[in-house]
Amino acid sequence: MPAGTAADAADAADAATAAGLSGRRDPGRMTARFPDTAPGHGSRDAVGLLFAEHRLGLLRLGVLLLGDQRAAEDVVQDAFIGLLRHWPRLRDPERAVAYLRASVVNRGRSQLRRRAVARRVGVRYEPPVWSAESAVLLGEDRRAVLAAVRRLPPRRQIVLVLRYYLDLGDDEIAETLGIAPATVRSTATRALRALGDLLGEEEA
Amino acid sequence: MTALEDRLRNAFAAVAEIVTADDLAFEPDRALPGRRAHARPGERAGDGAGPKRRIAPALVVGVILLVVVGVVLLPRLARHTSVTPAGVTVTVAPSASPGPSVSATGADVLPDRYLVALELGDTGVRSPQLTVRDARSRSVTATPAPPDGIEWKAVAAAQPGTFYLLGDDLRAHPSWWLYRLVLGPAGRVASINRLDAVHVPVVPEPWLAVSPDGRRLALPAEYAPASLDAPPAMGIQIVDVAIGGVEREFPNSVRGYLTDLSWADDGRHLAFQIDALLHPEQPVPANPSSRAGLWILDTSTHSTLFEGSRQPVTGQQAHDEGYISPVLSPDGTRIFVISRHAVADGGLAPTRVVELDAATGRQLRVLLTHPVPATTWMISELALDPSGRWLVAWGGGDQGLTVVDAATGHTTRFARLSLAGYGALVTW
Known part of the structure; x- marks a missing residue:
């Protein structure tokens, strides 16, 4: 993926924010460049790179939303699988991390919603990590x-x-x-x- | 920055740091393709499936209880006295009408219809799955997959062979769409179309009901969000399926979760439930809401939700007791409902499917009793076919579908669903 000026600027802004006054805890850069965005092996490499770089941060986000590390692992795993599946059609791979973050939030919210119905069948969840x-x-x-x-x-x-x-x-x-x-x-x-x-x- | 914001940052950071890099088994090549590939060394794949881990011991206990109940307790339970949350004593006894009899096959008597089950799956293990089964052969005739990026959330039957589905667009936030599933010969999928004109309001839990003529859709709508100490205020919107517009609206400002919509055959009366059973993780009133219970709305009125409704069953508890999944009979005179009331001595309670008088709420018959008294709902979903004769019940205890002939009380074990986890919605 060729690096564009806008992407550079976004990277710089994100890096500045990450290191700046806000003390941002987003796990790494908000954008990433990848060697190949074609379906198949290249997309696996790209998503693998994101996985290595952002899994911990996204897992922490999931734990904060769900209070349950196992559920958070599932949600994060699903988000990466979704990204891998949709990679060839991703309009802007530079925004992959934002996609992943939104995916974790959305899947987490979906799981919180679904828990209500699950109560009817007696599903009980681990106590929150806190x-x-x-x-x-x-x-x-x-x-x-x-x-x-x-x-x-x-x-x-x-x-x-x-x-x-x-x-x-x-x-x-x-x-x-x-x-x-x-x-x-x-x-x-x-x-x-x-x-x-x-x-x-x-x-x- | 305020002190409260400081405390928030501090608390969030502390929780996040509980998860460390040591927790990660970083093997992207193994982890990405398989959903349970992140299991830690020593764990069996699927060990972390949450609910599944608790199902095995529950089943063992269930089998033991089944034996004990069958031999020792069932004769006593037959005349056991239950106390409803409202304090009304109800004698729970087998129906005076023909008692339930269980058939292992029942293929000769089941209706010539297709039964659709939405198994909600388990995040990270299985996605929601929709299956179509031939009621007579019990074979799965189709497993309609959702469009890309969509997850099925709810399903309702309309005319024979036509079903409506709520799909959640996982890429948008939050965004629900209505789909129409039409079955062709032999129960195969003829078409699945998104009805773009219909705006589906996003509410805490997805429910929908299609009028018997397939023309109108009843959807819950949220008029005030949940607050710290109270559930949301919810009403009902009646949507014209053809043009997508809201035909009639029944707003409401009284708080309580609105669920389980069900039309009578006249296309005018609509049953619904108000409770706080859902979202137990959200604050619920310490006392049952005065509006909690089963209601029947006359949709021909122009009114607010409760002005246009009458309440045949009152006093439902907020938590684990009472009635769930009410279904209105086609003629609107009876309500079929799943009932679970704490027994007087506080022990395990049986889950039943009962028939109530829609005018008075009086219990008319017990149609089905799950053999295992438990601390939770052993039957959790109920649907009635349009003829008003065939009820299908689904129980999380054994994931089994049971068909009840409401005319005779005859009961037929139908099939087991394949997914564990979050439950299932059934319709036909």
Whole structure:
């Protein structure tokens, strides 16, 4: 994949952001160049490269969304398989990481939705990684914060994770979720207000 | 940056760091093609399938319970007294009408129809799968695959051989589409078309019901999102399938999850359920919502949701007890529903398919009792064929489909579905 000026600029911007004031935790570059985008071996190489570079970061994102490492591994795995399948038709391979991130968020949200129906058949899930039994080392305050986040509606949870874990800007969150930047802002504001109330109540 | 934002960043970072590079078995060539290839050394592939891991011991317990129940407890249970969440005592006894009898084959009596099951699969193990089965031969005649990038979310039957599907576009956020599946000769797929004109509102859980004439679609709509301490406020939209527009709308501001839509044959009355059983991970009211229960909406009215509805069954609990999956009989006089009520001594409770009087909510018959009393729903989905005679029930306990002849109480074991995990939706 030839490197274009725009891609260079995006890389530079992302690298600057990654190393900059925001302390962004996005796992590596937002764009990537690949030796070959043709279907077959080349796409496997390209996706393999992304897998090596971004799997850990995406897995962490999945754990934050689902609270369950196994489920997060499945979601991330599915996202890469989806990318591999769609690679030949990917309009802009430079945006593959953004695609993967959106895919993890979307599949995670889908799984959260589906859990509701699953309850009817008695499916039970592992306790969240931040539950008392699995994260003693996290500390009470962090667990309280995470438990409160967990009580928010899914969209608010996701916006908070994208903003305060990945340090994405409102435009990037909007692109990831397919909503307007203004909606991101209002969702985040409501989420913070609700969270504050909730923690205040719980701390009282 | 506020202190709260600091605490959030700190907590998120701490959780993320629980997952380290050591957790990753980085073998992209092995991991990418296979869905369970990331199993760690020492794990069997599929070991991490979540629900599956818990199904094996459950089955062992189930078999033991089956023996105990059959030999010792069943005769006692036959006259066991249950207490409904509303505190109304109901004597659960076998139907006074012809009692259920189980047939191993039943091929001679089953209707000449196709049964469609949407098995919801298990993320990372199996994607949702749609299967079409011939009710008489029980053979799978088709497994209609969704279009690229689409995942099936819900299914509803219309006229014979025509089904409607909700498809979730995984590449858009969030975006649901309506598809029409038409079966051809021998139950093969004749066509699957996306109905672009129909706007499908995205709600916490996907449900849909098609009117018996196939002309109108009932969809839940969200009028206020879930808040910290309450479920969303949901209403119903009636959509004209041909033109895609909302023909009538029943808005609502009272909170509660709206699910399980089901039309009467008159194309006018529509049953639905309000509960908080769904999304138990979301906050639910400490007390049952006053609106919780089974409702029947007169769609010929111009009103809000509850003004246009009557409530034959009230007082449903928010959590693991009560009724689920109500289905309205074609004549609108009865409701078939899955029932599970805590027994008085707090022990394991049987799951049943019962028939209720749609006017009063009074229980008329017990049509099916799952043999294993349990702490969860052993039967979880129910569908009625358009003739109003054949009920099909699906149970997560053994993943089996059972067909109940509502006229005689005759019960036929039909088939087992293949996917474990998140459950299944059935229709015919």
